Amino acid sequence: MQQKHRGQHAQDAELFDSKWEAPLRSAVEDLSHLLSRGYGEPSALKLVGDRYRLHKRQRMALLRASCSDKAKTYRSAIALSNEAAGGKEVVIDGYNLLITTESMLAGGIILHCRDGCFRDIASVHGTYRKVEETLPALGLIGRTLQALRVAHAHWIFDAPVSNSGRLKVLMHELAEAHGFAWDISLHNNPDKVIAEQSERIPITSDGWILDRSESHFNLHATLLKSIPNANVVKLGEEG
Numbered sequence: 001m002q003q004k005h006r007g008q009h010a011q012d013a014e015l016f017d018s019k020w021e022a023p024l025r026s027a028v029e030d031l032s033h034l035l036s037r038g039y040g041e042p043s044a045l046k047l048v049g050d051r052y053r054l055h056k057r058q059r060m061a062l063l064r065a066s067c068s069d070k071a072k073t074y075r076s077a078i079a080l081s082n083e084a085a086g087g088k089e090v091v092i093d094g095y096n097l098l099i100t101t102e103s104m105l106a107g108g109i110i111l112h113c114r115d116g117c118f119r120d121i122a123s124v125h126g127t128y129r130k131v132e133e134t135l136p137a138l139g140l141i142g143r144t145l146q147a148l149r150v151a152h153a154h155w156i157f158d159a160p161v162s163n164s165g166r167l168k169v170l171m172h173e174l175a176e177a178h179g180f181a182w183d184i185s186l187h188n189n190p191d192k193v194i195a196e197q198s199e200r201i202p203i204t205s206d207g208w209i210l211d212r213s214e215s216h217f218n219l220h221a222t223l224l225k226s227i228p229n230a231n232v233v234k235l236g237e238e239g
Contacts, residue, residue, distance in 0.1 A: 006102035006122050006131045012109050015058050016233050024062065027052045028235045031066040032114055060121050065113040065235040071211055075115040078215045080201060085217050086149040091197045092182075092219075093190065093204030094157035095128065100205065101137040101223055104230045112234040117205040118220040127162040130170075138171060142180035144223055152181045154200060156193055159186035 009015075016024075027048050034044040041063065049059040067075070103120040104110055111119045145153055155171065157164045168184045175182050187193045194202050195212040202209060203219045210216055224230055 004132055005106040006099060006108060006120075006133055008106055008108050009057065009121075011055070011057065015055050016061075016109055020058070021233070023052050024054075024058065024065075024233070025235055027054065027062050028065045028114055031062055032068065032072075035066060035068040036070065057121065061109065061111055061233070061235070064119045064121065065111045067113070067115050067207060071207065072115045075117070075207075075210050075216070078210070078213060079116065080215050080217050082148055082217075082222060085201060087151050089152045089154065089200045090145075090150055090203050090217060090219075091154045091156060091194050091200040093194055093202065093206055093209060094155045094184070095161065096204050096206055097141065097219065098134070098137060100220055101141060102131060102133040104224060104227045105133040105136055105140075106131070107229070107231050110224070110230055110232045112232055112236050113205075114236045115207075115210075116221075116236065117210075117218060118224060118232070119205050126160070128164060128167060130163075130167070134170075135174075138174055139178070140223060140226060141219075142174065142178055142182070144219070144226070145182070146180070148222070150181070152183075153203075154197075155182055155184040156190045157184065157186050158190055159188050 031044055031048045034048070045059060045063055049062065054062060099122050100118065100120045103122050109121050111121065113119055157167065164186050168186065171184050174180060191206060191209050194204060195209045198214050202213045202216045204210065204216065205220055224232070
């Protein structure tokens with residue numbers, strides 16, 4: 001059966017019930033402590049996940065919400081304000097932003113992570129399929145970029161992911177219809193391309209890109225202000 005909504009999972013209501021808030025937050029603290037001391041992700045995740053008896057999906061959330069002290073400090077230091085994005089060009093980690101925004105609108109789990117970023121626990125396994133939230137998500141992103149007076153947005157998507165070409169055509173049509181100042185390109189290694197574009201502000205929550213960038217704009221956080229019913233699970237230290 002084809003997926004109609006992004007990010008929803010039948011077990012999420014139970015796995016991220018309020019009774020799990022404290023254990024998951026403690027697990028994030030423990031995993032981040034181990035990462036800060038050089039432990040490898042796989043072994044550290046297994047150790048902490050086993051200690052708290054976490055489900056596979058909870059472990060996925062735990063890994064995405066955690067980071068080392070060094071990464072947290074650096075990502076916070078390079079984060080720009082909404083005002084700083086005005087008049088600038090941005091480069092967007094396409095599937096990262098689009099899928100998270102779709103999940104926000106669909107009521108999927110959105111993680112408020114230790115580094116202040118917002119991440120989903122949805123996934124695309126080699127094929128992107130349009131869902132009911134795709135057009136509303138793109139419209140919201142486009143209008144928000146306009147309101148922030150972003151000069152131009154360069155979307156970059158994974159070329160190997162099936163249907164990226166169709167999505168590119170759809171986004172060009174939206175840009176023409178609504179006056180969105182964006183272009184779309186496909187690359188085999190988008191993470192590297194985004195991290196190397198120092199003249200543009202990256203929009204992503206991908207930790208690998210953030211740790212290799214000179215700045216970043218947390219558009220995910222700005223978008224959430226327009227979605228008051230989003231299903232946000234606060235796992236950061238200040239959550």
